Structure formats: C-alpha cells, structure tokens
Amino acid sequence: MLQLVWLIPLLPLAGATVNGLWRNKQFAPLIAVGTASLSFLMASLVFLALMRGEPTVTVHLYEWMEVGSFHIDIAFLVDPLSAIMLMVVTGVGSLVHIYSMGYMHDDDGSPRFFSYLNLFMFFMLVLVLADNYLLMFVGWEGVGLCSYLLIGFWYQRPAAADAGKKAFIVNRIGDAGFLLGTFTLFTTYGSLRYADIFPQAGIATEATLTIITLLLFIGAVGKSAQIPLYVWLPDAMEGPTPVSALIHAATMVTAGVYMVARSNALYLLAPFSMEVVAVIGTVTALFAATIALVQTDIKRVLAYSTVSQLGFMFLACGVGAFIPAMFHLFTHAFFKGLLFLGAGSVIHACSGEQDIRKMGGLARAIPTTHKTFLIGTIAIAGLPPLAGFWSKDEILAATFQSGHFALFGAALLAATLTAFYMFRLLFLTFYGTSRVLPEALHHLHESPQSMTLPLAILAGFSAVIGLLVGFPPGRGWLHHFLLPVAGAETGHHLSLSTELVLMSLSVFAASLGLGLAFLFYIKRQALPLMWTERVPGFYRTLCNKYWVDEIYDAMLIQPLKGFSHLLWRFDQVVIDGLVNFSGWITLQEGEASSIVDRSVIDGLLDGLSSSLNACAGFLRRLQTGAVQHYFLVMVAGVVAFAIIFAV
C-alpha cells in the first residue's frame, strides 16, 4: 500500500493538467473533486496503514540528478508526521473542492480555478511528502506560485492583482532564506536527505546549526506569515474565499510550522534559534490578535486570526513542544477552514458584502452557516471540550513548563484577545439588529448543499477531534503517533494540580474574552464607541495596523524604487552608451575594413589576376564585400592562434 503513495500527489496533478488543457466548464469541477477525493482516499489508506503500525518507508521513484557528490532523488517519505499532513491537506482539500463547486458555480473561469486548486494540492503534497530539502523546496515554490495565481484569480480587479504580487514578492524574501539554508545544509552535511542529515545532526558546530536553522526559519516566517513578513496574508484575502480557507488558513501557511517540526533534530541543537522562534511566534500571536480586534472585514479578521494562531504554533516549536505545535496545526486546519468557508457562505448570502458593519442578525436567515460558525468560534476561542481548547492548552502548558513565563503571560493574553475578537465577529455578524443593506436583504439565502455539507463535516471535526486525538493532555493518541518523529524529550511531566491550574487559567482567559465581547457587542453596544473615544490614538494605531505597510513602504519600497530608478538611469546612460559606442565602433571598423578591402585585398587580387578581380567585383556588388571580411576574420583567428600556440 505504502509503495503507491506517489499516486496521492499524482492524482491532483493529472486533474490540473486535464482541466488546464481541456477547459470544460461542466466537467472541470467533477474532475477536480474526483481527483482530490481519490487522493484523500489513498491518503486515508496510507494513514490507516501507519496507524496499524507499519514502519516508516521511503518510496524511491527515480533519480532526479546526480552530479558529483550532489545527488537528488525524487523520493517520498511516509512517516507519522507526513501522514498527519497528508490527512490535513487531502481532507480539508477535498472539502474545499466540494465547497468550491457551489461557490464558483457562476464564475466563467471555473475550469482555470479548479486547475489551479488541483495544482496547489499537488505541490502541497510534494512539499509534505518530500524526503529531502530540495524536493521540499520544489513544493514550497510550487505552492507559492499557486497561491499567487489564486490570490490574483480575479485579475481584472487591481486589488486582487496587487495582492497576488505582494504575496509573491514578500514570499521571495523568505524563500531566499530557505534556499540559503538549504545550501548551508548541503555544504555542512554533504546531502539534503532528511535520513542523511538528522541522525548526524550533531556533527556540525552550534554556530553552523544556528545559522542553518535561522535561515530556514526566515523561509518559514515568509510562508507562514510571521513578523516581519506577515503583511501579505491579510491582502491575500482578495482571492476567492475557498482559496483563503485552503491555502491561507489550513494548509500552505502551515508549511513553515511543518518544516520547523520536520527539522526538529536541527532546531533542538540550536538553542538560540529556538528562542528566536518562540519570541517571534509569541510577538506575532499577540500583535496580530490586537489588529484583529478592530478589523471590520469578515475575512480580514480571520486572516489576522490565522497569523496569530500560526504564532502560537511557532511558540510551541520554539519551546521544544513540536507535538503540541503539530496538534494545534491539525485542529486549526479544521476550525479555521470551517470559519473561512462559513465566512464565504455569509458573503455568498449577503451578495458579496464583506463588511461586518453591514451584517448583523443573520442567525435566522442562514441557520446552518450560523450553527457551524458558532462551533468554529468556540473551537478557536479555546473553550472546552472543543478542538482548539486541547491544542492551545497544550501549547500554554508546554510554554509554562519550559520556564518562559513572560511568553506564557503574553500567550495567555493573546488567547483572551482571540476569544474576544472571534466572539465580536460572531456577535456582529449573526446577532443583534440587522444592518444589512436593503438591496442585499431580499437576496438573503442559505447556501446550496455542496457548500453547507463541507461546513457540517468540518464543524463535526472541530467539535470532537481535539478530544479524540489529544486526550488526556500531553499523553493523547497523537502524542504516541508522532513520538518517533517529533519526539523531543518532554522531560518531567507537570504535576496534575499544576496542569489543572493551567487548564483553568486557559479556560478563564477564553471565558474572559467571551464575556467582554458579550458585554461590548450584545449587552452595552455603546461601549465600543466610548472606548474608541477614550483611547483614540491606540484605536487609530490598530485600525491602521500599526502603519506597518506604510513603514515598509517608506523604509524599503521607496528606497528600492529610487535605487532601481538609479540603475535604470545607469542603464540608459552607461549601458546604452556602451551599446551605441560598440555600434559606432563596428561602423568605423566596417569603414576601415572596406578601405582595407579596396586598397589591400583588391589590390592583391588585382595583382594576382584580373579574372579573380572580376569575380571579387561581382561578389562585392552582390555582397558589399562582407564575405571577404569574414574570411579576413577567420584567417586572422587562425594566424593569431598559430602565433600563440605554435610559435
């Protein structure tokens, strides 16, 4: 069974190729959903086989290139870590495909859309299945490309096209880091295969390992939208909502976390890098959560929330808790996928409106969406017994256990904020009085079944999956499953009483957020306005997202533009000048050689015989003498070589 694992990425690739070439509007969704679901089926079989205890295998397909000591195979690694990712990618991927059948039904470009979506699945699966860093990089770049294509899917809209470009360019910075990290890995270990690197990770010095891990982390920061490279993700919401759910919430953005978890053997030997990862993660979690407090676009709230949740995952990685990080990645994929798809359903119902100030009271109009959205909100807020509680609690506990008390405090605050902004979103959208614009009001309708079904399935998972795989905390099934690959020594377990105290702290944080949101947006709706007036400076800072985009523009983009302009001028003046100069030289040379032709060559020919002269004259009339010129150069070449080498 495991030997057939190559079929899992190949099926979506086949779907992408067929849909890309044969743009049939009727069959495109069926082909895409078919290949994605088949791929999911295969992934489940692989997953079950691993669960039954089949050993980890490397499926070697063929040798891609071998040059000297540089050797790269196309080979897939099937182990618990990649199996978990397989389930997330193909599972959420298939549901998003099904959802898109309804969501993209009226779009003329739907074959193109499904082709890109399938292509994304292919690259993402290559990324998680790769058995070496270079193949992972192929997938890494591939998902970046698909992300660009899908964000800019509605390329007629300037905002979408710009957002696509922004995502691509910002990601390039991270990718450069990843690539440099890969180079350093190769020069250090002489191989890029995980199986060659991890067992002998210790042969490198700590300084080298720190450099490698930090470079790789730069890649992760770009892909997983952490400070300072998170700016592309909120803008990426210009893409179709299913894309936001699949790529910018459940799968692609978690690639950075996966990569760090995959490289845990390296990170564990570089304590400084671990600190950096933890601090960046925590700061991002808190920072993005504060921005999410005041956003009014339903998708942007979720985008900042994603950035914040990814921060939690990196925090877990940074304190050595790779399994809780993967656990949170796993649960987050379900509830964030659910929330995005729910948001899509809301937008669909409101005729494309995304501003939550123009929603409200939708609970009755779109009941299924409301119920599932509610489940997703509770899950992400971290209220027991839904999925998010278990994974977030583990991260908090691990942070506490590792002795990073400051980070623990910040993370707890971020958790409170999470509950607050998520319930704020829920209340403003579904409860209270309706602020829906009249023209959208009579279009208000529940989405078709192809959209609500994935919502229901994801809601089911969001509700129980945490309890299912993560109970009891720290010793759940997932821990045992992942222990062989991400088994950082957890040291002594916390005592039961500490654990209970931590758990109640985390519940308290979530409840506090919920309570405050209830107070602000249901009970006393004048409060938000009051607060914005009381701290106008802070409010404006948040509304403008700390002016980060503006700061980047002033500090990086404008100087770069100036520099490019300078280079352009240089090009205009110096390079073009050189080209013109060489053109001038050639002209002069032509003149000179024609003089040589006329005087020397022709003279010689004249002297030799008049018939040859006539011939040359004929040729010159036909050819303006250029052929003699060619001969001259050739002979000059031979003579020059003879002088250099033979004399």
Added chain:
Amino acid sequence: MTTPPALSLLVILPESILTLLASFIFVVEPFVPKKKKAWIGRLSVVGLLLSGLTIIPLVGRDITAFAGMITLDAYALLFKGILLLIAAAVVTLSFRYVRVEKIEIGEYYGLILFATVGAMLLAASTDLLSIYLSLELMSISFYVLAAFMRKDPKSVESGIKYFLTGVFTSGIILYGIALLYGMAGTTHLGAISAYLSSQEAISPLYVVAIILLIAGVGFKIAAVPFHMWAPDVYEGAPTPVTAFLSTGSKIAVFAAFIRILMTGLHFDPSHFGPLGDLKNWGWLLWWVAALTMTFGNIAALTQTNFKRLLAYSSIAQSGYLLIGLVAASETGRIAVLIYAIAYALMTLGAFATSILLCDKNSRGDQISDFQGVARQHPAIAAAFVIFALSLVGIPPTAGFIGKLYLFNAAIQEGFYSLAVIGILNSVVSLYYYFKIIVAMYMEEAEEERVLSVSRPELAVLAAMAIGTLLLGLYPEAMIRMVMTSVQIFS
C-alpha cells in the same frame, strides 16, 4: 580488420535506406503533379522513421567496416537516432512552410535526406577522410538548401555566403588533414593515436594541423572567431533549413569532433599546462569556448530579427557545449551529449514557434511578429516559454540538466573561471529570450492575426515542449543512455 561486405552494408543500413529514398525522390520528382508534392514530404518522414527502426536491431553491436572508415558503436547509434529524429521534425515542420513560401519542390526533401545521411555518417566515421567526405555531403546539401527560396535575395545571399565560406573552410580542414597525414602517414584515427603515443616531442606542424582542424570545425559549429557567416545564413535560409542547420549539422560536427579529439588526439587534462609548451594546445579550446559564449550572448542582445537572434544564441550555445570538451573528462563528454540532446529539443522548438507564426503576410521571423501571441494562441506562447526557460537553463527543463552537467564537469576539472563565464553568460541570455516572452505576453499585436496552424506542426511543437520538460523532470533514462554511449572512449 577486414569485415565481410555484407556486414559492411549492414553497418550503413539506415543511411542506405535514406540514400535510396533520396535518389528515388530526385528521379520521380518531375513526374509528381504540382498538387501532389506534399506526398514527397510525407514519404520522407516515413523513410526517416523507417531508417530509425532499422537502428533498433543494430543496438549493442560493435562493428568496424569499410577498412576502418566507418564504425558502428553505441556512440554512433545514439547520434544517428538523434539526427533522424531531428530530420523527421524538420521535414514535418516544412510541410506548410514550403507551401507558404512557394518552394514546394521535391528536391527540397531529397536534399534534407542527403544532409541527414551526411550527418549520420559523420557521427560514425573513424577516419579523417570519411569524416571529410561526410562533412562535404552534408555541407553541399546545405549550400543548396540555404538558397532554396531563389526568388528571395536574402535566401540567395545566404546560400552564396554559406557556400563561399564553407568551401574556404573545406580547404582549411583538408590542409589540416594533409599535415596530420604527412606526419603520421595515415588518416585513420586509431593509427594517428598510435603514432602520437610513439612520439616523444611534439612538432610545431602538429599543432598547426590541430589549429587548422579546430578552425574548420569551429566554422561548422559557428564558434568565434569562425562564426561570422552564421547570422547572415541563418537569417536568409528557409526557417526549417535554419533549424536543421543549427541543430542537426552542429550536433553531427560535434559528434565527429569529440571522436577526433578523444580517439585520435588523446585529448585530456594534460593538455592544459602553462602556455609556451607545445603540448598545451588545450587552451585553444578554452579560449574559443569563452569567446564564443560571450560574443554570442552579447551580440544577441540588440537583435530584432528572431532568426538572427537565434543565430547568435546558437553561437552562444556552441560555446556552452565546448565547455564540456574543455573539461576533457568522462563527465565532460557525458555533459556535451546531454546538452546536445537538450539543445536539439529547445532550439528546434524555438524555430518551430517561428515557423508556426509564418503566413502569407509575414515570415514570422521579426520579434514584432510575436506580439500578442499569448492572447490568441496561448498554447504556442506557453511552449515557447518552456523553450526559453530551457535555453537559459532554468529548472525543470532539459537545458537546466544539461548546463548543470556542463558547469559541473568544468568545476570538477578545475576550470572555475570557465564555469563562471558560462553562468554569467546564462544570466545575460535571460534578457534577450525574455524580450520575446515580453512581446508575446505583455504587448498587443498591431493587427489581429489568425494563424492557420496545421496539426503536424503543432504535434512537433508539442513533442519538443514535452520532451524539454520531461528530460528536465526525468533525465535518468537519457543520462544512462548517454553514459553507455561514451563508454567507447574509456
């Protein structure tokens, strides 16, 4: 050393089929009505494929025939296969082109077949005389083919220029051969090699002979400073002929050149000592390679005619191929062969794009003809992007794998500066290839043009594009084939 005549004929079986077919075409051509000329083209493709089929039972044999003039080994067979495929593609690409350009005459196909025979024999020759004769058979066919559009002054100019410079070069090559013969008393490569190992000192005449040979070969592969004919000839000749000239002819000459260097002259890294010693003539190749890459790429930057641009690009590509020869190791030879295959695919593909764009109003050879193609014919534009990526050497294309092997071979033998020159040149080449992509994707056509693309042409284009991608993604089979074929030199 004597091989029975029957076996000798078996050795040249693929060539014999083509020769018979070509002769047949020349005889029946006048009797074929004007409307039916297309059948001659189709017949030629069938003949080429048939000839390719006869290669299959010959695989794995190692026979020398005609008193050591011609050999049949894995190396020759690999090149024969490549050349046949190139010729089949060129003939297929000609179907519509000759109709549009009103040169639908049977001899056109006959000459292509003769040129193919010459190219194939070139790859199989083990004697300087048979090498020279095959080279002439190929070249003379090309002289006529280049001037085939006889009502177009540019084509006539192209043919005459190629003829004049080509004949001049033949003299140079013959002179080199004569000098070698004068010294060694033989023209057989094996015997020359035996003579060289018996000698202790190297005479200046020997080096002069080598310089003359390199000049002759350098002309055929358009290496600087023997390249001047290439842009004029490439521009004027009918585009399928240009495509054949830049791929088939060049690859066949490379095949013969590698054999001369390896079997005849024992070329190896020991030829790269300090200058001043006669033994160290290897630097000659080094300089030709470096000059060729650099000159070709820089001159291509300002071209506005697509065929002229590809001519300079093809000069530059010869320079890359020479890197593998300079490295003079087994890796180097493997790299040359891999890159030659990649080069054939991507260059033919690029010319095929130009042929597809040719119609009654325009020849499809100006860069402005490429404007807005992406909008009207996205598949053609996409195929060209693949060829351009491959020509620059960007993964996942065949050109990337080829360059990887070439530069690696250079680095392994310590020619760091040559590898750096090659890589810098690749960067330069990005500019002019992408100029065409920009024209296709970012610029609008001045007028709407509906192309009457035919299925055979599209099939060739698709085959080249898929081949370029496939060899980039799955090069293992090709590399294994190439490795066995260069075994004959070790």
